[in-house]
Amino acid sequence: MVVITLLYAFLLFERGVVLISDPQPVAVALGITILFFPLIALASIFYEIRFGFRLAKLGKLLERSGMELPEYELRPSGKATKTSGDEVFESLRRKLENDETNYLLWFLLADSYDKLGDRRRARAAARKSISFAKKAKAL
Numbered sequence: 001m002v003v004i005t006l007l008y009a010f011l012l013f014e015r016g017v018v019l020i021s022d023p024q025p026v027a028v029a030l031g032i033t034i035l036f037f038p039l040i041a042l043a044s045i046f047y048e049i050r051f052g053f054r055l056a057k058l059g060k061l062l063e064r065s066g067m068e069l070p071e072y073e074l075r076p077s078g079k080a081t082k083t084s085g086d087e088v089f090e091s092l093r094r095k096l097e098n099d100e101t102n103y104l105l106w107f108l109l110a111d112s113y114d115k116l117g118d119r120r121r122a123r124a125a126a127r128k129s130i131s132f133a134k135k136a137k138a139l
Contacts, residue, residue, distance in 0.1 A: 002045055009038035054130050054139055058107045061138060067104055072115055080115040088112050103132035 012034060019031025062069075070091065073084040080088070092109050099105065106129035113122035133139045 002049075005041055005045060009041040012041075013038040051126075051130075054133075055107075055110075055126055057139060058103065058129060058133060061133075062104050062107055065104055067108075070108060070112065074115075079117050080112070082116075085112060085116045101132050101135070103129045103136060103138060106132060 016031045016034035016038075019027045019034060022028060022031070070088040071084070072080040072088065074080055089109075089112060092105060092112060096102070096105050096109070106125055110122045110125035110129055113119075113125055130139065
């Protein structure tokens with residue numbers, strides 16, 4: 001997917017340069033506007049890859065910490081069942097009340113949301129985990 005996006009960004013950039021070299025003002029304006037799209041694509045790819053590397057590093061920190069990992073009852077699809085997810089959430093909630101800045105607990109919460117299929121909340125918890133890890137100078 002990254003390669004396809006980069007190819008698209010390159011081709012779009014090339015079209016923008018061609019339009020800028022045209023003598024008509026409308027084509028030049030369109031070319032300048034088109035040049036911004038590849039920049040946005042490259043920035044998006046950079047931030048997503050950096051996000052993934054940071055989460056991978058947090059996963060390694062979790063492994064090294066020896067922290068007990070939550071147990072889930074999984075469906076055949078690989079997602080956790082509602083009851084096992086609720087049990088894990090309650091356990092993590094209690095732990096987070098005592099230590100709100102523990103980046104490993106936030107990482108486990110993000111993993112729990114992901115296992116239950118809530119990607120939006122999983123990403124939010126993962127961003128919070130990364131933020132706390134940076135403050136603790138773990139990343």
